[in-house]
């Protein structure tokens with residue numbers, strides 16, 4: 001932690017370069033559509049909905065970078081929102097790193113948001129930003145679990161259960177995850193140096209020994225991972241349209 005004031009602007013980095021293997025054959029996941037609109041477009045709009053976000057860096061599938069650029073050039077967004085597109089890497093971590101490398105110096109707060117979580121509400125985005133601006137170096141939105149979780153010894157056949165963590169202490173972590181930029185860069189540098197990956201950026205900050213805090217997540221911020229998630233996402237959009245003409 002530092003008492004230095006953060007540079008003024010907030011940016012959202014959207015890793016969108018994954019293939020979506022668990023979703024099945026088709027276009028890269030971020031370009032698959034929900035009610036006719038690419039998931040990535042929903043995700044960009046979700047970040048741009050926050051008055052605090054003035055830059056969105058999209059990390060695109062390398063082969064699709066030109067088409068993602070033209071898709072987003074034509075998108076109507078608030079005047080405050082600048083969009084930059086860069087090609088992604090082989091892993092989520094590498095893609096995030098490429099997005100971070102594209103940030104200008106006046107960015108103090110960085111959100112990292114999966115394109116695969118296209119429906120996160122703006123109140124969740126703002127809660128994460130506010131917590132970083134209030135002094136937390138790393139903030140994650142998260143929800144309590146509905147299922148009991150077992151730790152197993154992975155292998156073929158029936159897997160022996162090793163432990164049952166106390167469910168009340170567990171949280172399922174979503175995005176956007178928010179960071180003071182210097183801390184996130186330090187975390188990425190440290191992970192790159194020791195060669196070990198992490199499944200989310202907050203996990204890298206934890207390894208630095210820096211505090212990570214949780215704010216309430218939202219059920220509509222779920223990750224589109226498997227085919228059934230597409231059905232749920234389209235149902236959420238239909239409910240929004242019915243409720244408020246969104």
Ligand SMILES: Nc1ccn([C@@H]2O[C@H](COP(=O)(O)OP(=O)(O)OP(=O)(O)O)[C@@H](O)[C@H]2O)c(=O)n1
Nearest residue numbers: 015016017018019020021022090091095115116
């Ligand atoms: N090389 C990669 C891999 C993933 N991602 C992004 O990281 C986010 C979370 O990853 P995930 O949901 O696992 O997406 P995929 O890697 O596409 O999914 P799968 O593992 O099923 O292939 C997604 O927005 C995805 O596009 C990325 O930018 N670059």
Ligand SMILES: C[C@](O)(CO)[C@H](O)COP(=O)(O)O
Nearest residue numbers: 092114173174175199200223
């Ligand atoms: C970052 C994340 O969405 C937090 O839950 C998650 O770890 C991404 O995992 P994935 O396997 O790359 O989808």
